[in-house]
Amino acid sequence: MSSGANALGAGPTSAHAEIGLIDALRQGDEDAFGRLVDQYHTSLRRVARLYVSNRAVADEVVQDTWVGVIQGIWAFEGRSSLRTWIFRILINHAKTRAVREGRTVPFAGVGADDVGGPEAAVSPERFHPAVHPTEPGHWTSPPRDIGTSPEGRLLSREAGEQLQKAIDALPPNQRLVLTLRDIEGCSTEEVCNALGIRETNGRVLLHRARARVRAALELYMGRE
């Protein structure tokens, strides 16, 4: 068994261990495959749900993904990490199903990773104007204190719900990038690889998503 319940958060498997794992899968090692399922199944379901609303359809997408892994492992060359590849298979299947369901698909179409118009991480009203004589661009209304320890208030059930609400309210592209990067613990490079987007754009989207979540939590926790 993997040590952490979700080894995704524990960083990518080392290249050496990964070659061993790929080889074991190719030889039909069931324990190795079982470990892979333990590691990624929950994550795959979570990401699939960002593309298709229906839980049963999402589960089908995840199963198709596993069949893709099972049958593709001999052709997998390790140009990306195993984790990136698995997410890429998932995203491929999920997109197909989402299109079939007539849903808007994140990062689909021409210029798919266009980040859209400007979006400030913090409202400009909270800073002095850039032409201010002594403190241009400096805080007029600095962030309110919400505590800084994740072990603290944020882990209460109510705060957890607020966090989830803030995630659910994100625009789809931002939500997808944030989920892969921060909830699943992929690197920015892995995320952009899996989604087929440019790293600079992926980072812009990630930043906007985090800024929105932070703003929502500040509003919620600083309200008393």
Added chain:
Amino acid sequence: MPCQELVELVTAYLDGALSPADRERFEAHWGTCPGCRTYLAQMQLVVGSLGQLGRREVGENGAERDRLLGLFRTRGLHARGPRERSVPLGIASEFAAPGDHISYFWESEPEFDAAAGFLAAGVERDEVCVLLGHGDANSRVLAGLERRGLPPDGLRRRDRLHTVSGQQPVDAVLREVGDRIRSAVDRGVAMVRVLGNLGWEHPGWPAEGDILRLEARVTDAVSNLPSVVMCAYDVRGLSGRSLLLGGLECHPLTLRRGALRRNEHHVPAEQFLETLALDAA
């Protein structure tokens, strides 16, 4: 650095993606500004909390896990014995298994056109198609796709259709077909269909003996790749020797009159190549 600039650079800073100069400006300002220190700490708190959310939500997948292990056992391409025929061929109502190498004997124009249906069925399932054929056959296949409402240009643009040239040494052909399959799989594609209309005695193509060597080696080369390779054999146009040695002896499966059958005349590559070498000598 103004605070308003710093708040936009936090993610790049945490990713280590700032230029050394920006990083220095970032840290210098951060060191003197309580507001920005709070902001950075809060962004780190957000990142930390999201990570905890991920770890907290890992559930037990007991029954699901057993089912997936079952799939691994039966659908894995490591498994010996007959594989589940899970890939609709798009011809008659037959299904192939991943890794299959099939010869398709055709006589009439509708029979030839059905081979385009093999590719169309793949497009329908978001698979990738590879065309390995002489010019005349390829253009007829592409016209067949067009008639089915699948303009080849659109498929090419979406990386769903590739053409591999047969006018090169057989090693290069084999490698290029394998590369096409592997790169599609790398992109997350589940299955690749290869349609061969080999250019026996066509200008620029390898000699008959070399095409036979190619056919003999394809079977093993694709047996554990998520692919179905179908080679069309023109019963009226090809020589008896090409049909017998290439079509019959090099393919573990044949498709004829809408029925996919295991082919008892298939000769394992090693033995086939040995005999071929003896014949030549």
